[in-house]
Amino acid sequence: MKTTWHIPKPMASLSRSLAPASKPAPRPTPPVVEEPPAARCTAPPPMRRHAQGILRVLTARLPLFVWSTDSALRVTSSLGVQPDELPLPEAQGPKPELRLSERLRPAEAEHPALTAHRKALQGEAVQFDVQGDGRTFEVHVEPFRDVAGAIEGTVGVAFDVTERRKAGTRLVHAALHDPLTGLPNRTLFLERLRQALGRARRRVPSRVAVLLLDLDGFGAVNHQLGHDAGDRLLVDVARRIEERLRAADTLARLDGDTFAVLLQDVEHEGHAVRVARRIRENLGRPFVVAGLPRPATASVGVAVADDARARVEDVLHHAEAALRRARARGGAGEHVFDPVTDIEPAPAWPAVGPQAAAIDGSDRPPAPEAVLRWRPPAGQAGSRLRRLARAAGLVLPPRF
Numbered sequence: 496m497k498t499t500w501h502i503p504k505p506m507a508s509l510s511r512s513l514a515p516a517s518k519p520a521p522r523p524t525p526p527v528v529e530e531p532p533a534a535r536c537t538a539p540p541p542m543r544r545h546a547q548g549i550l551r552v553l554t555a556r557l558p559l560f561v562w563s564t565d566s567a568l569r570v571t572s573s574l575g576v577q578p579d580e581l582p583l584p585e586a587q588g589p590k591p592e593l594r595l596s597e598r599l600r601p602a603e604a605e606h607p608a609l610t611a612h613r614k615a616l617q618g619e620a621v622q623f624d625v626q627g628d629g630r631t632f633e634v635h636v637e638p639f640r641d642v643a644g645a646i647e648g649t650v651g652v653a654f655d656v657t658e659r660r661k662a663g664t665r666l667v668h669a670a671l672h673d674p675l676t677g678l679p680n681r682t683l684f685l686e687r688l689r690q691a692l693g694r695a696r697r698r699v700p701s702r703v704a705v706l707l708l709d710l711d712g713f714g715a716v717n718h719q720l721g722h723d724a725g726d727r728l729l730v731d732v733a734r735r736i737e738e739r740l741r742a743a744d745t746l747a748r749l750d751g752d753t754f755a756v757l758l759q760d761v762e763h764e765g766h767a768v769r770v771a772r773r774i775r776e777n778l779g780r781p782f783v784v785a786g787l788p789r790p791a792t793a794s795v796g797v798a799v800a801d802d803a804r805a806r807v808e809d810v811l812h813h814a815e816a817a818l819r820r821a822r823a824r825g826g827a828g829e830h831v832f833d834p835v836t837d838i839e840p841a842p843a844w845p846a847v848g849p850q851a852a853a854i855d856g857s858d859r860p861p862a863p864e865a866v867l868r869w870r871p872p873a874g875q876a877g878s879r880l881r882r883l884a885r886a887a888g889l890v891l892p893p894r895f
Contacts, residue, residue, distance in 0.1 A: 558655030580627035684747035704767035706756035795829035
């Protein structure tokens with residue numbers, strides 16, 4: 496006999512709820528598209544973008560070039576116009592392949608750029624210059640460190656310092672040269688004389704000679720023909736003197752119409768005298784001044800540094816004394832300094848003993864009305880006595 500079960504609808508729903516749940520059908524997934532490495536790179540944080548923007552503005556406005564490399568010396572970024580004289584590979588993105596050492600030719604294996612980057616990887620900051628096509632770049636390369644302080648690459652900057660260097664050279668030249676003739680001035684002449692004396696001490700029996708030259712009657716040229724004619728004459732005189740000098744000698748204009756000549760490796764004073772005579776003979780050829788031929792004569796003082804301990808001021812003082820002696824002889828000649836006859840004694844300072852004896856033994860006069868009585872020797876005026884007394888501290892201002 497066949498039995499049939501009848502399950503009410505509520506019981507049927509309960510049985511379905513007790514049955515194990517079936518898995519939902521999977522949703523279709525979109526196909527995976529492989530992104531290039533550059534697309535997977537995350538954008539730099541806001542602070543880094545801000546710094547890059549500042550650098551971009553600076554490199555656009557200033558003559559500089561900025562770059563960075565990783566630890567393998569592969570350029571990872573750069574801003575500005577790269578100088579042709581700086582052999583860096585171009586920035587190749589986040590994964591560069593070309594190294595700085597591969598960018599250089601075999602003959603440039605020891606290029607300063609490669610050496611500087613290698614030192615920067617060792618923690619050293621390096622500076623060097625590169626030049627080419629009339630331009631000069633000052634390059635700084637330093638280590639690039641991460642947050643922990645470890646070196647992960649290098650960072651460099653190149654400044655175009657061409658105009659700055661030229662301006663500095665012009666300033667130095669203007670400070671050490673005469674603006675009219677272009678010759679060294681007194682400052683540069685004294686420095687070269689000091690260096691020449693130092694070399695002479697190390698190379699005995701090498702000697703140094705100084706010639707001081709003054710034009711005779713130059714003041715009349717300025718007075719009669721004007722200062723422009725005098726200036727043109729000074730320029731022509733400087734060229735005439737240079738024609739009789741060696742490349743190792745120095746010609747300078749000290750002041751006015753006074754020229755100085757530094758002769759090195761002088762064997763004896765006769766050599767210096769011959770140079771002085773050749774200069775005077777060359778100046779004797781007529782100059783064209785204000786359209787008229789005019790010869791020039793000069794007085795020359797010669798001083799030879801025989802002593803290895805000679806000082807700059809002593810040699811120049813001896814040359815000045817010899818020039819005064821040449822002038823005293825009427826000019827148009829030369830005179831060699833003689834330590835026996837050309838040393839002028841210093842003016843004697845009158846003794847202050849008699850003046851001091853008039854004071855009662857104290858450092859100061861006993862009263863404002865104290866009177867000093869002293870009969871000066873013949874030829875000495877009272878005003879000179881007062882000046883000497885004030886200089887010696889024997890006269891004090893009155894106190895009321």
